[in-house]
Amino acid sequence: MVSITLFGASGRMGRAIGEVAAQRDDVSIVTDGGDVFVDFSVPSALEAHLDAAVSAGKPILIGTTGLAPAQQAAVDAAAERIAVIQAANTSLGVNLLSHLVREAATRLGAEWDIEIVEMHHRMKVDAPSGTALLLGRAAAEGRGVDLDAVSDRGRDGITGARTAGHIGFAALRGGSVAGDHQVIFAADGERIELGHRAESRIVFARGAIAAAAWLAGKPAGRYTMADVLGL
Ligand SMILES: NC(=O)C1=CN([C@@H]2O[C@H](COP(=O)(O)OP(=O)(O)OC[C@H]3O[C@@H](n4cnc5c(N)ncnc54)[C@H](OP(=O)(O)O)[C@@H]3O)[C@@H](O)[C@H]2O)C=CC1
Numbered sequence: 001m002v003s004i005t006l007f008g009a010s011g012r013m014g015r016a017i018g019e020v021a022a023q024r025d026d027v028s029i030v031t032d033g034g035d036v037f038v039d040f041s042v043p044s045a046l047e048a049h050l051d052a053a054v055s056a057g058k059p060i061l062i063g064t065t066g067l068a069p070a071q072q073a074a075v076d077a078a079a080e081r082i083a084v085i086q087a088a089n090t091s092l093g094v095n096l097l098s099h100l101v102r103e104a105a106t107r108l109g110a111e112w113d114i115e116i117v118e119m120h121h122r123m124k125v126d127a128p129s130g131t132a133l134l135l136g137r138a139a140a141e142g143r144g145v146d147l148d149a150v151s152d153r154g155r156d157g158i159t160g161a162r163t164a165g166h167i168g169f170a171a172l173r174g175g176s177v178a179g180d181h182q183v184i185f186a187a188d189g190e191r192i193e194l195g196h197r198a199e200s201r202i203v204f205a206r207g208a209i210a211a212a213a214w215l216a217g218k219p220a221g222r223y224t225m226a227d228v229l230g231l
């Protein structure tokens with residue numbers, strides 16, 4: 001039995017994780033002192049949650065997105081002392097999609113423009129989504145470029161023509177969409193579209209529980225959802 005201390009338990013993802021955990025007899029959610037810590041909360045709370053995991057010497061899964069550079073640095077520092085998985089998306093589908101995107105970007109020349117479109121529910125507070133950025137990084141890695149140097153976020157007004165080699169992001173918000181992502185490779189006369197639609201948060205919750213169970217007892221360092229899912 002793996003016990004999980006869950007930060008953000010009352011939130012949308014926290015409740016979905018609670019639902020999945022209740023269906024399994026090998027994991028339980030506890031209020032403190034778990035074997036593994038799991039964080040689906042807000043960036044401003046993350047540093048305190050990392051401190052708690054480091055003090056307890058327990059691994060942590062971080063699902064929270066929209067981190068500022070200082071919060072990201074705190075994650076990097078924690079990974080030197082405990083086992084960490086930082087995953088903007090814990091679904092099997094998106095983690096496979098990121099491999100496909102990297103592969104497509106590796107094979108397609110720079111004449112193929114890359115654009116990433118995401119849509120989420122009206123309550124989401126960060127944009128572009130962590131997953132869109134994850135997919136952008138996969139595409140940039142495939143191309144052998146640094147995402148920060150080539151990303152176009154939030155075009156508006158007289159933007160001029162598209163900059164060759166850039167990766168564009170567009171974020172839509174509305175309704176109850178759990179999470180849709182589409183990566184478009186556009187060339188003269190043809191397009192390739194690779195995408196994923198989460199129909200509910202249960203797919204994220206299943207991956208989060210799998211990651212937490214996998215992390216229990218792991219030594220300090222960085223691990224990925226690809227390690228958990230065997231991708
Ligand atoms: N990695 C993945 O696969 C996924 C990641 N996410 C990410 O997870 C995060 C949470 O999303 P979601 O569940 O929809 O958000 P919610 O707003 O529904 O939940 C946020 C949770 O954080 C808690 N919280 C808010 N402020 C604080 C604080 N200062 N200290 C401690 N806890 C706090 C809230 O508690 P209270 O209600 O008491 O205020 C609530 O439990 C987001 O960053 C989102 O992008 C979401 C889905 C999948």
Ligand SMILES: O=C(O)C1=N[C@H](C(=O)O)C[C@H](O)C1
Pocket residue numbers: 065088089120124125128129130131132178179180
């Ligand atoms: O806030 C959400 O809801 C989601 N957040 C993650 C993200 O920012 O990519 C994952 C998922 O798409 C849902």
